[in-house]
Amino acid sequence: MAGTFKFELVSPERILLSIDAEQAMVPGVEGDFTVFAGHAPLISTLRPGILEVVTGAGKKQIFVKSGFADVNGAAVTVLAETAFDIADTTSSQIAAEIATAEAELAAAQDDDQRALAQIAIERLRSIS
Amino acid sequence: MPSLKDLRNRIASVKATRKITKAMQMVAAAKLRRAQEAATAARPYAERMDKILANLGGRAVRETASPLLVGNGKDQVHLLVVLTAERGLCGGFNSNIAKLARADAIRLIASGKTVKILTVGRKGADNLRRDFSRNLFERRELTGIRNVGYKNAEDIADRLLALFDAGEFDVATMYFAEFKSVIAQKPTALQIIPAKIPAVAESKDAGAQAIYEYEPDEELILSSLLKRNIATQIFRGLLENAASEQGARMSAMDNATRNAGDMINRLTIKYNRQRQANITKELIEIISGAEAL
Numbered sequence: 256m257a258g259t260f261k262f263e264l265v266s267p268e269r270i271l272l273s274i275d276a277e278q279a280m281v282p283g284v285e286g287d288f289t290v291f292a293g294h295a296p297l298i299s300t301l302r303p304g305i306l307e308v309v310t311g312a313g314k315k316q317i318f319v320k321s322g323f324a325d326v327n328g329a330a331v332t333v334l335a336e337t338a339f340d341i342a343d344t345t346s347s348q349i350a351a352e353i354a355t356a357e358a359e360l361a362a363a364q365d366d367d368q369r370a371l372a373q374i375a376i377e378r379l380r381s382i383s
Numbered sequence: 384m385p386s387l388k389d390l391r392n393r394i395a396s397v398k399a400t401r402k403i404t405k406a407m408q409m410v411a412a413a414k415l416r417r418a419q420e421a422a423t424a425a426r427p428y429a430e431r432m433d434k435i436l437a438n439l440g441g442r443a444v445r446e447t448a449s450p451l452l453v454g455n456g457k458d459q460v461h462l463l464v465v466l467t468a469e470r471g472l473c474g475g476f477n478s479n480i481a482k483l484a485r486a487d488a489i490r491l492i493a494s495g496k497t498v499k500i501l502t503v504g505r506k507g508a509d510n511l512r513r514d515f516s517r518n519l520f521e522r523r524e525l526t527g528i529r530n531v532g533y534k535n536a537e538d539i540a541d542r543l544l545a546l547f548d549a550g551e552f553d554v555a556t557m558y559f560a561e562f563k564s565v566i567a568q569k570p571t572a573l574q575i576i577p578a579k580i581p582a583v584a585e586s587k588d589a590g591a592q593a594i595y596e597y598e599p600d601e602e603l604i605l606s607s608l609l610k611r612n613i614a615t616q617i618f619r620g621l622l623e624n625a626a627s628e629q630g631a632r633m634s635a636m637d638n639a640t641r642n643a644g645d646m647i648n649r650l651t652i653k654y655n656r657q658r659q660a661n662i663t664k665e666l667i668e669i670i671s672g673a674e675a676l
Contacts, residue, residue: 265431267533267618269424285598298435299598300607323608325435332431336533336611 258292261330262308264317266338272308272317279331280307281324290331297326303356303375305341305382306333316341318352318382320375341382353379387661390654394647401643407472408636415565415629421530422562422622429615436578436612438595439605449602451609454577455553460497462520462552463488464543464575466559466620467507468628469526474635476560476568476628481510483570484558488515499552503539503621531625536618543617544610547576559620560627566634568627575616578609 282304
């Protein structure tokens with residue numbers, strides 16, 4: 256259990272995070288799952304939620320909106336379109352994200368989109 | 384023969400032009416560095432997405448796979464997505480992209496296909512308007528946007544997907560200039576719908592890929608991945624274009640600055656000759672006047 260793996264968080268614009276992690280909790284679309292080193296290969300889509308990465312130095316919490324996680328034995332790669340570190344984010348930024356999510360909820364065309372937007376709003380409220 | 388005053392004015396005006404082109408060159412150089420950084424920073428996302436896509440797409444069932452991957456079975460209506468710059472004065476950058484798109488459009492029309500053109504960027508529309516005014520389907524502009532963001536690409540991708548779902552086109556190809564180096568930009572055509580699955584060396588990691596688990600199932604992941612992939616490809620096109628545009632502008636302005644310098648030299652020589660000729664003429668007049676006395 257003591258092993259570490261490479262954790263990468265990549266947004267379309269740049270690599271946001273690339274560290275050695277001991278454990279990562281990923282909000283998968285069918286439920287949160289926690290990854291340790293040597294996890295079985297897995298590809299999952301994400302739902303809006305909080306990604307927790309535990310490293311030797313401490314714990315990082317990152318809000319992700321949607322994207323993919325690619326897990327294989329040696330590395331976890333999360334592709335996320337919207338992601339921000341909760342510790343570095345001010346409440347006004349979160350309020351702006353809530354507003355975007357609400358606009359998405361209003362514009363949603365099917366139940367899936369509506370549900371995702373709803374979850375995003377709830378999650379954002381819970382951290383603000 | 385222009386008078387001395389005319390020559391002086393021309394030299395002054397060419398000097399002013401040289402200052403402007405020099406400044407534009409330096410601005411382009413600064414912007415180029417930023418654009419290049421943005422393009423490099425965006426690469427990992429596209430690479431990793433390609434990897435997942437290659438993994439999934441290689442194993443998707445051909446018959447049931449998303450039309451974004453295998454096409455909708457038709458090949459009649461082609462949509463050309465032409466990405467160009469908003470501004471000129473960057474050498475052949477805009478016209479090279481337009482030229483490639485034009486050649487393809489002519490070829491497609493000749494073989495009986497329907498061509499629709501969607502332009503992103505003012506210059507592309509200007510360039511193609513004369514020949515294909517009936518095919519110009521939609522024009523989008525990114526004026527006033529300093530740095531293209533993923534959001535811009537997403538907007539275009541959403542529009543394309545809506546059009547594709549509405550059956551407005553069967554095949555979409557994107558035209559942009561690939562950034563090779565500061566002096567070389569290669570106009571490129573890239574088919575985005577149906578997607579070209581990147582051929583990642585599968586044999587190498589075939590063993591590792593065979594035991595992947597998927598959440599939810601493969602088909603769902605693949606279809607949402609394909610949608611995102613379009614936005615990612617467009618984003619890549621926009622970033623490559625931004626870097627290419629600045630590179631092209633930089634070398635165009637470098638040439639212009641040098642030309643202006645040459646012109647100033649030539650004009651200065653002409654000015655000096657003219658001045659000496661005038662002095663000689665005046666001296667002859669004085670001497671011949673004195674001799675006549």
